[in-house]
Amino acid sequence: MPRIRVIIAKPGLDGHDRGAKVIARALRDAGMEVIYMGLRQTAEGIVSAALQEDADVIGLSILSGAHMHICPRLMQLLHEKGLDDVLVVVGGIIPDVDIPKLQEMGVRGIFLPGTPMQEIIRFIGANVRPRLERV
Amino acid sequence: MAAAMKGAARTERQRWEREVLEPAIEKSPERPVPFTTISGRPVERLYSPEDLEALDYSRDLNHPGLYPYTRGIHPSGYRGKLWTMRQFAGFGTPEETNERYKALLNAGGTGLSVAFDLPTLMGRDPDHELSLGEVGKCGVSIVSLADMERLFDGISLGGITTSMTINSPAAMIFAMYLVVAEKQGADWRTLSGTIQNDILKEFIAQKEYIYPPRESMRLITDIFTFCAREVPRWNTVSVSGYHIREAGSTALQELAFTLRDGIEYVQYGIDAGLDVDDFAPRLSFFFNSHSDFFEEIAKFRAARKLWAEVMRERFGARDERSWKLRFHTQTAGVSLTAQQPYNNVVRTAIQALAAVLGGTNSLHTNSLDEALALPTEQAATLALRTQQVIAHESGVTNVVDPLGGSYFLERLTLDMERGAKEYFSTIDGMGGMVAAIERGYPQREIAEASYTFQQAVEKREKVIVGVNAFAQKDDPLPPILYIDDSTAEIQLRRLEELRRTRNGDAVVASLDNLRETARGTGNTMDALLNCVRAYATVGEMCDALREVWGEYEEVPLI
Numbered sequence: 001m002p003r004i005r006v007i008i009a010k011p012g013l014d015g016h017d018r019g020a021k022v023i024a025r026a027l028r029d030a031g032m033e034v035i036y037m038g039l040r041q042t043a044e045g046i047v048s049a050a051l052q053e054d055a056d057v058i059g060l061s062i063l064s065g066a067h068m069h070i071c072p073r074l075m076q077l078l079h080e081k082g083l084d085d086v087l088v089v090v091g092g093i094i095p096d097v098d099i100p101k102l103q104e105m106g107v108r109g110i111f112l113p114g115t116p117m118q119e120i121i122r123f124i125g126a127n128v129r130p131r132l133e134r135v
Numbered sequence: 136m137a138a139a140m141k142g143a144a145r146t147e148r149q150r151w152e153r154e155v156l157e158p159a160i161e162k163s164p165e166r167p168v169p170f171t172t173i174s175g176r177p178v179e180r181l182y183s184p185e186d187l188e189a190l191d192y193s194r195d196l197n198h199p200g201l202y203p204y205t206r207g208i209h210p211s212g213y214r215g216k217l218w219t220m221r222q223f224a225g226f227g228t229p230e231e232t233n234e235r236y237k238a239l240l241n242a243g244g245t246g247l248s249v250a251f252d253l254p255t256l257m258g259r260d261p262d263h264e265l266s267l268g269e270v271g272k273c274g275v276s277i278v279s280l281a282d283m284e285r286l287f288d289g290i291s292l293g294g295i296t297t298s299m300t301i302n303s304p305a306a307m308i309f310a311m312y313l314v315v316a317e318k319q320g321a322d323w324r325t326l327s328g329t330i331q332n333d334i335l336k337e338f339i340a341q342k343e344y345i346y347p348p349r350e351s352m353r354l355i356t357d358i359f360t361f362c363a364r365e366v367p368r369w370n371t372v373s374v375s376g377y378h379i380r381e382a383g384s385t386a387l388q389e390l391a392f393t394l395r396d397g398i399e400y401v402q403y404g405i406d407a408g409l410d411v412d413d414f415a416p417r418l419s420f421f422f423n424s425h426s427d428f429f430e431e432i433a434k435f436r437a438a439r440k441l442w443a444e445v446m447r448e449r450f451g452a453r454d455e456r457s458w459k460l461r462f463h464t465q466t467a468g469v470s471l472t473a474q475q476p477y478n479n480v481v482r483t484a485i486q487a488l489a490a491v492l493g494g495t496n497s498l499h500t501n502s503l504d505e506a507l508a509l510p511t512e513q514a515a516t517l518a519l520r521t522q523q524v525i526a527h528e529s530g531v532t533n534v535v536d537p538l539g540g541s542y543f544l545e546r547l548t549l550d551m552e553r554g555a556k557e558y559f560s561t562i563d564g565m566g567g568m569v570a571a572i573e574r575g576y577p578q579r580e581i582a583e584a585s586y587t588f589q590q591a592v593e594k595r596e597k598v599i600v601g602v603n604a605f606a607q608k609d610d611p612l613p614p615i616l617y618i619d620d621s622t623a624e625i626q627l628r629r630l631e632e633l634r635r636t637r638n639g640d641a642v643v644a645s646l647d648n649l650r651e652t653a654r655g656t657g658n659t660m661d662a663l664l665n666c667v668r669a670y671a672t673v674g675e676m677c678d679a680l681r682e683v684w685g686e687y688e689e690v691p692l693i
Contacts (some may be wrong), residue, residue, distance in 0.1 A: 013253040013269050015342025018383050018469075019583055022589045024693045039342055040265065040693030055609060064253055065618060069268025093473075095615060113506050114602040115475040117593055 002027065004128050006057040009037040009046050011074075012066045018085060019060035027059075027124070035054040043073040045119040047105050051081055056128045075105045091115070145185055168373040170597055173427035174385035175587065176550075177389035190545055195440070199535045205436050207494040208459040212535030213526075219497035220522045221298060221463065225250030225275035226509050227622045229285035229414065232275040234513065236290060242516060243523065248298040248499065250274035250287070251308070256343050258304045258677025261626040265645040271622025273509070274300075279672045280628055283311040284318070293321035297328040298373070298463070298497075301481055303345040305332035306354050307676045310663040313366070329370035329419060329463075332358060335396040335568055336375045339577045340382035342689070345641035345677060348569045350684040354659055356407040359414040361660035370419045373463065379577075380423035381469045383585020386430045389423060390551060391558030392568075392577050394441055398559070399568040401450055415446060416456035426488040427483055432538060435493025438462065440548075441555055463497040464490035473506040474611045475601035484521050491525055492538055498522055508615045510543065575692060582693065633670060641669040646679045653683040 008024040010017055017039060028034040035053055037046065050058055058078075062070060067090060078086055089109035090102065099110055109123050171177050172456050190196070191291040197203060200210030207664075209215065222239055224247075225232045236247050251274040254266040260278060261270045270276050277283055292315060301308045309330050316326055333352040337344045344351065355372065362369050376393035384392065397418060404414050420438065424431050442460035446452040466486035471479045480503050487500050499517040502510030510518070526532055565571045572578070589596040598604045645666040659680075666676050 012267075013257045013259070014273075015337075016381070017342060018381070018585055021693045022383075022586055023587050025582075026589070028693070034693070036693045038689065042264070044623075064269055065272035066268030073258050093507065095617060097617070103464050114599070116603070117589065 004032045004057060005035070005053060005055045006032050006059055006124070007035045007037060007046065007050055007053065007055045008059045008061070009041040009049075010061050011038050011046065012045060012062060012064055012072045013040060014062070014064040014066075015039055016063055017061070019063070020059075023059065023061070023091065023117065023120060025072075027121065030121045032057075032124070043070060043077055046074060047077040047081060047083065050078070050083060050086055055086060057087045057124055059117065060088070060090045060092075062090060064091070066082045067092065067094055068098055071102055071107055072105055073124065075107070078106075085129050087124065089120070089124065091120070136500040138331070141185070141188060145181075147208065148183060148185055172386070172430040173425055173588075173597065174387060174430060174584075176385070176387070176430065178543075178547075180680070182546050184281050184542065186542055186546045190549065195549070196539060196545075200545060202447070202458060203457075204459055205440040206536040206539050208439065208461065210535075211489075212494070212531035214535070217526050217532065218491065218495050218522075219246045219296070219463075220244055220519060220526075221246040221248045221497050221499055221514060222296075222519055223248040223300065224251075224510075224515065225605065226273075226616070226618055227271040227275065228625055229275055229277065229282045230288075232620075233286055233288055233290070234252050235515075239515070239519070240290070240295075242519060244499070244519060246296045246298065247290070249300060251299075251301055252276045255304065255308075255673055256301065256600040258345050258673055258681075259670050260674030261623060261630055262597070263674060266623075268577075268620075269624075270626050272484050272618055276622055276626045277308065277311070277377060277673065278626060279633055279670050280311050280314055280667050281629070281670065282626075283308075283315050287315055287319075289469070291321070292316040293317055295328075297530075298331075300331045300592050302331055302334055302337050302341075302343055303351070304673055304677055305330045306358055306660055306663050307667070307673050309358070310660065310667040314664065314667050317420070323366045325368065325589075326366055327368045327370075327375050329376060330358075331373045331421070333372050333375045333396065333421075334485065335399060335572065336378050336393070337573045338687070338689070339379055339392060339396075340384075340581065341378040344687045344689075346680065346684045347687045348572060350680075351687075352403050352569065356403050356409075357659045359404045359409055359417075360407065361658055362417060363409065363413045367417075369417065371414065371417045373421045374400065375421040377421050377465055378424045379581065380425060380467065382581050383588060384581045385584050386425065386434045387551060387554045388558070388577075388580055388584060389440075390434050390438055391555040392580075393420065393422070394438065394445065394555060395559055395568050397442065397563050398445060398449070401446075402567065405450070411450045411452045412454035412457050415450070415452055416454060416459075419496075420460055420462035422462055422464050422490075422495075424464045424493075424495075425485060426470050428485060428489050429544055429547055430621050431486070431489040432493045433544055435462070435464075435490070436536075436544075436548045437551035437555065441495070441552055461496045463499070464493075464495040465499040466490070466501045468501055468505060471501060471503075471506040472599060472602050476507060476607065476612065476613055478601050479506070480504040480517065480521070483518065484525070487521055488525055488529070488531070491531060492536075494536065504613045504615060507612070509618065511614055511616045514613060575690070578689075630672065633672070637670040642666070642671050642675070645669045645671055646675060648679050649676065649679045650683050651672075653680055 502514035
């Protein structure tokens with residue numbers, strides 16, 4: 001079975017990358033193939049990397065409060081490129097009121113501070129659609 | 136004789152271990168957990184006089200107010216002046232933040248501390264594509280001098296001290312502050328406050344850099360020169376360990392990298408032709424206070440001692456003010472939990488107490504809701520009250536360095552000092568901190584420590600109450616401050632109006648002059664003051680220098 005390919009990126013202007021780096025390493029240690037894009041990525045850049053790398057998962061780390069601007073743009077671009085089956089997960093400081101809105105636009109996993117890494121690994125394992133099943 | 140006594144003490148200790156301790160442990164075993172600090176440093180079960188055989192009171196500690204200041208820089212500790220209770224705040228429009236400042240000053244706060252939003256911190260105007268969704272979210276949005284005038288409306292800059300957490304665009308924001316003070320009629324020579332202006336820790340930890348390291352250092356040495364001449368009481372760099380710790384470093388790494396950054400700034404100042412005593416007294420420090428009580432206190436005490444020695448011995452400073460490490464402390468944001476957020480009040484109180492027992496000169500206590508959002512006014516007030524309880528009810532301010540002489544604390548302080556010196560020599564061996572950063576050395580060390588800690592949490596070797604132990608469903612949650620997008624709309628409208636109404640030719644000329652100065656060797660602060668007076672925006676000034684110096688991009692590593 002092919003390894004799960006995950007893109008981890010920090011969109012927006014914020015530079016606090018501790019969480020993104022820790023989770024990138026944990027996913028790699030869990031046997032996934034991790035492409036860590038680093039800081040200040042745009043939605044366009046992330047989607048184009050997902051296409052190029054044939055990613056199964058996109059993980060975003062957003063702490064700054066910009067998620068309600070970044071996520072809609074990213075989901076729209078994924079849809080335009082026919083990448084609706086890519087699993088999108090977001091980690092960071094997300095107010096409760098925004099969670100249903102993010103879910104509605106197709107963000108599947110939303111992980112708040114203090115989430116165990118194992119829980120994120122399990123979630124991705126259970127929800128990713130393996131590449132072989134894709135067209 | 137002395138040696139014989141030491142020998143006798145050791146024999147006594149061994150006898151205690153054999154005859155008292157071992158039978159006790161046999162009957163009631165110690166808990167099967169690693170006895171380590173939060174940084175992973177192993178600690179013994181007991182410290183006694185043998186652990187301090189190498190300690191020399193006058194050399195290693197000395198009375199407070201005397202070199203090497205391990206016990207404090209003030210001879211009377213907090214009996215004279217308490218620490219400055221300085222609460223970091225900023226959000227939304229300049230007017231909204233201005234109101235919060237007035238509330239904090241009315242509640243007994245004694246200094247201001249400005250939090251800027253990410254576009255301002257990154258030198259971008261609100262209409263830049265990367266500013267989307269970020270305007271006014273993590274701090275106040277400052278676009279031009281007009282916003283700075285709104286921010287301090289009704290607050291006399293001559294009568295307070297202001298700390299501004301700004302790094303890459305520090306010179307631009309500082310220039311705005313100076314022009315506002317000038318317009319209020321305040322004398323620059325008596326103005327007091329701090330700009331963080333610590334670019335090295337941005338490359339190492341917080342990643343809010345714009346220009347490459349060496350060009351960034353030019354801006355800083357220009358500020359040294361400018362302030363020595365014009366604003367002599369201004370603290371030009373707040374050399375910061377806070378962000379290094381938040382990024383996941385150990386306490387020792389925070390101490391060592393921060394002081395080594397300080398060494399780098401001093402060296403660059405000297406290389407720029409300044410006398411060390413003309414600028415070193417205006418360097419201050421900024422540390423984190425985390426949850427491991429004794430390790431933190433040892434860190435603060437070791438920092439003072441190390442800095443005094445570095446300044447006197449390494450740089451030959453003769454002015455005692457250059458030897459004295461003054462520092463601000465903020466409790467550890469990273470220790471706050473989104474789960475059971477009321478527990479954060481307790482964490483913050485313990486961390487604040489450690490900072491006070493370590494002799495901090497100024498303190499920010501975090502609010503209980505900060506793992507969820509920016510703090511509400513109510514939460515921010517409780518955080519300030521925490522400091523006031525320590526100051527006025529706990530009794531710890533009655534005695535200078537009340538934990539001095541503790542076997543454990545003194546041993547830990549010595550160990551911290553030794554560990555930091557080892558890091559200094561490693562970094563010296565690489566050619567200094569700028570060179571070490573270019574090789575990714577401190578970045579890698581921190582990433583490693585942060586991953587190790589996270590694994591310890593996952594394995595529950597490190598317990599976080601309410602998160603990986605004692606968790607419960609349906610935690611009671613405090614009310615949350617929700618910042619909407621109205622700030623962005625207001626700031627965008629104002630920006631448009633500003634561009635329409637200001638003298639465009641003056642702006643263009645001032646920016647041309649800035650580029651010219653950056654290409655040459657003139658002082659960029661003088662050029663920036665002209666830009667500010669012409670109402671050039673933060674983004675325009677930063678872009679002008681981007682054109683000359685380029686932008687830094689890090690190699691992402693995990």
